[in-house]
Amino acid sequence: xxxxxxxxxxxxxAAIQRHALRLFRKQGYENTTVQQIAAAADxxxxxxxxxxxxxxxxxxxxxxxxxxxxxLREQPPGGxxxxxxxAALRATFTELPPAEQKQLRERIDLLLSAxxxxxxxxxxxxxxxxxxxxxxxxxxxxxxxxxxxxxxAGAVIGVWLSxxxxxxxxxxxxxxxxxxxxxxxLDIGVGxxxxxxxxx
Amino acid sequence: xxxxxxxxxxxxxAAIQRHALRLFRKQGYENTTVQQIAAAADxxxxxxxxxxxxxxxxxxxxxxxxxxxxxLREQPPGGxxxxxxxAALRATFTELPPAEQKQLRERIDLLLSAxxxxxxxxxxxxxxxxxxxxxxxxxxxxxxxxxxxxxxAGAVIGVWLSxxxxxxxxxxxxxxxxxxxxxxxLDIGVGxxxxxxxxx
DNA sequence: TATCTAATGACAGTTCACCCTCACTTTTCG
DNA sequence: CGAAAAGTGAGGGTGAACTGTCATTAGATA
Numbered sequence: 001x002x003x004x005x006x007x008x009x010x011x012x013x014a015a016i017q018r019h020a021l022r023l024f025r026k027q028g029y030e031n032t033t034v035q036q037i038a039a040a041a042d043x044x045x046x047x048x049x050x051x052x053x054x055x056x057x058x059x060x061x062x063x064x065x066x067x068x069x070x071x072l073r074e075q076p077p078g079g080x081x082x083x084x085x086x087a088a089l090r091a092t093f094t095e096l097p098p099a100e101q102k103q104l105r106e107r108i109d110l111l112l113s114a115x116x117x118x119x120x121x122x123x124x125x126x127x128x129x130x131x132x133x134x135x136x137x138x139x140x141x142x143x144x145x146x147x148x149x150x151x152x153a154g155a156v157i158g159v160w161l162s163x164x165x166x167x168x169x170x171x172x173x174x175x176x177x178x179x180x181x182x183x184x185x186l187d188i189g190v191g192x193x194x195x196x197x198x199x200x
Numbered sequence: 201x202x203x204x205x206x207x208x209x210x211x212x213x214a215a216i217q218r219h220a221l222r223l224f225r226k227q228g229y230e231n232t233t234v235q236q237i238a239a240a241a242d243x244x245x246x247x248x249x250x251x252x253x254x255x256x257x258x259x260x261x262x263x264x265x266x267x268x269x270x271x272l273r274e275q276p277p278g279g280x281x282x283x284x285x286x287a288a289l290r291a292t293f294t295e296l297p298p299a300e301q302k303q304l305r306e307r308i309d310l311l312l313s314a315x316x317x318x319x320x321x322x323x324x325x326x327x328x329x330x331x332x333x334x335x336x337x338x339x340x341x342x343x344x345x346x347x348x349x350x351x352x353a354g355a356v357i358g359v360w361l362s363x364x365x366x367x368x369x370x371x372x373x374x375x376x377x378x379x380x381x382x383x384x385x386l387d388i389g390v391g392x393x394x395x396x397x398x399x400x
Numbered sequence: 401t402a403t404c405t406a407a408t409g410a411c412a413g414t415t416c417a418c419c420c421t422c423a424c425t426t427t428t429c430g
Numbered sequence: 431c432g433a434a435a436a437g438t439g440a441g442g443g444t445g446a447a448c449t450g451t452c453a454t455t456a457g458a459t460a
Contacts, residue, residue: 005427005436012437033416044439049418081393115319122318129362140392147378148385150362152393155386158358162329162350178347185348186355192340193281193352205406205457212407233446244409249448 013051016041020058025106029114056116061107065128068092069135077139082190085156086183089163093175101175105167112168125161129153159186213251216241220258225306229314256316261307265328268292269335277339282390285356286383289363293375301375305367312368325361329353359386 019040023032034055038048052058071088096104111121130144132153137144144150163182170178219240223232234255238248252258271288293301311321330344332353337344344350363382370378 003428008427009437034418035416045417046419046440047438050437053418055417078393081390084393115316118319118322119315119317122322125361126365129358129365136389136393140389142389146385147362147366147381148383148387148389150366151359151382151386152389154358154360154362154365155355156358158354158356158361159351160354161325161358162347162354165326165329165354166347166350181347182351183348185346186351187348189336189340189342189348189352190281193277193284193336194279203458208457209407234448235446245447246410246449247408250407253448255447 012041012043012047016043016048016051017058021106021110024059024110029110029117056120059107059110059117059120063124064092064104065124065131069131072132072135073139080187082183082187085159086179086187089160089179089183090176093179105171105175108164108167109171112164121164125157128160129157132156159183212241212243212247216243216248216251217258221306221310224259224310229310229317256320259307259310259317259320263324264292264304265324265331269331272332272335273339280387282383282387285359286379286387289360289379289383290376293379305371305375308364308367309371312364321364325357328360329357332356359383 016037020032020037023037023040034048035045037058038045041048068088071091072084074091075084075088093101093104111117129150130153133146133150134144136142136149136152137146140149142149159182163178166178166182167175216237220232220237223237223240234248235245237258238245241248268288271291272284274291275284275288293304296304311317329350330353333346333350334344336342336349336352337346340349342349359382363378366378366382367375
């Protein structure tokens with residue numbers, strides 16, 4: 001069973017993170033010092049750095065990649081890739097309870113707001129391309145390091161990135177319709193570009 | 201005509217940038233202080249900040265987006281979008297003199313190497329999506345802010361991003377073949393995914 | 401040449417993230 | 431219970447990016 005010690009650590013960690021995010025949201029990432037966070041969480045500055053090696057690490061989180069990937073795997077192979085992606089994204093986010101959707105939005109806004117965090121996002125993108133390439137490789141029975149597979153993964157992540165920017169720029173609109181707009185429009189656009197006739 | 205003053209300013213600016221990049225390459229971005237750069241360029245630290253408001257700004261550069269975009273515009277409309285992108289990228293980079301190709305590689309490595317620069321790259325990606333969306337919108341006669349158009353632009357930029365990572369991870373291979381591998385493989389992959397038969 | 405203006409350097413100062421050490425408290429476990 | 435181990439706070443310290451001031455120098459101008 002989990003000892004008292006571990007429980008307390010988890011509590012402290014959560015408290016620091018909670019207060020940090022609250023302060024970031026309230027006054028911005030750059031305008032929030034580690035001191036303030038520590039004070040708000042009622043720990044010393046040293047303790048903050050014991051839990052989070054750097055200030056930006058406090059933003060790190062359970063990732064959605066894995067969720068999205070699961071949904072992607074559930075898509076029937078051989079279908080239209082854009083529609084598959086669309087269905088996967090949609091399933092992932094619409095099934096999210098509203099509270100978590102809101103949290104996700106705030107996290108996205110945050111990640112795009114300050115340079116150190118944008119750098120973090122870049123890391124996540126790189127990782128996501130890797131993970132997605134892995135999944136694609138399985139489905140296509142190709143190598144995960146195949147540049148073409150990685151390029152395909154990159155394309156998907158690029159679409160995702162454009163959705164992120166859209167989320168930032170349209171604070172009102174809900175996640176579902178943003179995804180819909182982007183993916184449906186993408187399908188039409190690609191169709192027009194390649195000379196295919198759009199399917200709807 | 202340009203006075204002596206302006207010429208000197210341009211000179212100083214170039215000198216700072218040249219030495220900065222040299223030092224970054226030699227000892228890494230994070231291990232290079234503004235002091236060192238200033239000393240190498242034989243100016244005072246204050247002068248450095250007069251020319252470049254922040255340390256990362258010294259990395260900013262003439263962008264390649266515009267070049268790539270020009271090539272993209274030259275592609276025949278209605279063709280396969282992947283092949284069009286491929287041709288455009290290829291044209292842009294293979295026509296680059298070797299010296300500039302090397303410079304470009306180094307710049308890419310640099311941009312991916314340190315957090316503040318990755319943040320900068322993220323900004324460039326956002327801008328690039330915007331510019332590309334604009335170009336796509338013209339070609340498709342749609343709105344540049346259409347989420348679908350932006351998603352398509354995002355996909356292209358995502359492919360480009362995957363090429364950037366590939367460049368970082370394969371320091372040996374030349375730019376042309378990296379681009380070829382990625383784009384040809386992408387075409388095949390998309391074909392397989394969507395159930396189309398690949399074209400080659 | 402004489403004056404006006406823009407660019408520079410010297411330098412002191414600030415702010416923060418991050419580091420280190422050491423004494424103290426709290427939990428664990430024999 | 432008593433010793434060992436883990437977690438914490440206090441506080442001093444560092445490095446480096448940036449800021450602001452002011453005197454000096456170099457270039458433009460009449």
